[in-house]
Amino acid sequence: MSNRRPYVRSMDGWWKRDAYFVSYMVREVTALFVAAYAVVLLVGLVRLGQGEAAFNHWLQYLKNGWMLAFHLVVLAVFCYHTWSWFKIMPKTMPIMFVGGKRVQPGTITGTGLAASVIACLAVLFIVRGMSQ
Amino acid sequence: MADTEKIIEIQVLRYRPEQDKEPVLQSYKVPFTDDMSVLQGLQYIKDFLDGTVSFRWSCRMAICGSCGMMIDGKPKLSCKTFLREYYPQGLRVEALAHIPIERDLVVSVEDFVTKLESIKPYIIPKEPRTLEQGEYLQTPQQRDMYEQFSSCINCMLCYAACPQYGLNPKFTGPGVLALLHRYNADSRDGGQEERLNSLGHTDEGYWGCTAVAYCSEVCPKGVDPANAINQNKMNSAINFFTRFVTPGGAGK
Numbered sequence: 001m002s003n004r005r006p007y008v009r010s011m012d013g014w015w016k017r018d019a020y021f022v023s024y025m026v027r028e029v030t031a032l033f034v035a036a037y038a039v040v041l042l043v044g045l046v047r048l049g050q051g052e053a054a055f056n057h058w059l060q061y062l063k064n065g066w067m068l069a070f071h072l073v074v075l076a077v078f079c080y081h082t083w084s085w086f087k088i089m090p091k092t093m094p095i096m097f098v099g100g101k102r103v104q105p106g107t108i109t110g111t112g113l114a115a116s117v118i119a120c121l122a123v124l125f126i127v128r129g130m131s132q
Numbered sequence: 133m134a135d136t137e138k139i140i141e142i143q144v145l146r147y148r149p150e151q152d153k154e155p156v157l158q159s160y161k162v163p164f165t166d167d168m169s170v171l172q173g174l175q176y177i178k179d180f181l182d183g184t185v186s187f188r189w190s191c192r193m194a195i196c197g198s199c200g201m202m203i204d205g206k207p208k209l210s211c212k213t214f215l216r217e218y219y220p221q222g223l224r225v226e227a228l229a230h231i232p233i234e235r236d237l238v239v240s241v242e243d244f245v246t247k248l249e250s251i252k253p254y255i256i257p258k259e260p261r262t263l264e265q266g267e268y269l270q271t272p273q274q275r276d277m278y279e280q281f282s283s284c285i286n287c288m289l290c291y292a293a294c295p296q297y298g299l300n301p302k303f304t305g306p307g308v309l310a311l312l313h314r315y316n317a318d319s320r321d322g323g324q325e326e327r328l329n330s331l332g333h334t335d336e337g338y339w340g341c342t343a344v345a346y347c348s349e350v351c352p353k354g355v356d357p358a359n360a361i362n363q364n365k366m367n368s369a370i371n372f373f374t375r376f377v378t379p380g381g382a383g384k
Contacts, residue, residue, distance in 0.1 A: 004234065006232035006234055007147050009230075014298060015295065018206070020349065028342075088362075092365065097276075
């Protein structure tokens with residue numbers, strides 16, 4: 001008869017066990033902020049559909065102290081979200097060669113970050129141009 | 133001339149199924165020199181302090197994949213980790229996380245081996261060739277598509293680094309999925325469909341991975357299982373949607 005009695009350890013609180021897991025959980029949590037901001041924009045869209053007065057009321061609401069603070073927090077979280085997104089991007093790409101040399105993970109992350117910065121600036125300039 | 137002898141405290145997570153209800157820490161004071169690995173520290177314990185401590189080892193040079201354990205909470209090969217890095221504070225060694233403990237530092241490899249066998253970890257030739265036809269040719273670039281994934285030594289450190297495996301042991305896990313990709317990515321291989329249809333496109337396959345990517349961090353051989361898994365998700369998603377519109381596809 002076998003005397004085996006394999007012991008299975010609990011996974012309770014697993015993400016607190018290692019700093020790597022904590023940073024993973026932070027990355028995942030940033031998605032909730034992205035969702036929350038999507039709700040804010042959706043409300044804006046609904047208000048736009050209700051007419052100019054409603055939309056202006058919504059714009060005015062965004063200017064109160066709490067909403068400005070919320071925007072600052074969301075901006076910081078979005079920056080981390082973007083960085084963590086492109087940091088993991090090389091893991092999702094097939095092995096690629098350019099000019100016979102393997103594309104390094106740092107190049108993929110850097111290209112992604114550069115593209116997002118350019119996209120943000122482009123949107124900023126377009127919106128500024130339209131509002132003037 | 134021998135180094136001045138120093139003493140380091142090694143805490144070992146003991147589990148003796150015949151007497152322990154659950155694992156308990158036991159402390160040993162081990163004299164060591166700067167060139168001694170954690171494995172050598174354990175061997176000192178077994179030879180001179182306590183013959184009942186159990187652990188696996190073989191090659192002592194990071195190629196057999198036997199001596200993986202949690203060292204101060206990190207999955208490492210004990211032959212490749214030095215005691216001096218933990219001096220003077222001491223260290224704690226435990227059986228690899230997420231895998232059932234058989235005894236002390238020895239974990240059960242059954243699940244890993246069963247999964248490894250299930251993915252057909254060998255080349256299934258695209259076309260049968262006779263000896264007269266010669267070998268299967270491959271360019272260096274075709275070799276580069278799978279070579280790093282073939283460096284796996286089955287040490288299971290990546291399983292101890294994967295919370296998704298810990299939470300759901302049905303998930304095939306990083307090491308075996310990296311080997312699945314290793315064969316699928318080989319230009320000489322024609323067994324992709326066989327391997328993927330049974331496993332790849334399910335939660336037990338690629339989709340059980342949430343890109344924690346700690347597996348790639350702890351791999352002692354630079355295999356990068358997180359890349360092997362996640363680069364397949366795009367194709368897997370395309371397969372998921374196209375099989376409904378391909379004649380006979382959904383039945384597969």
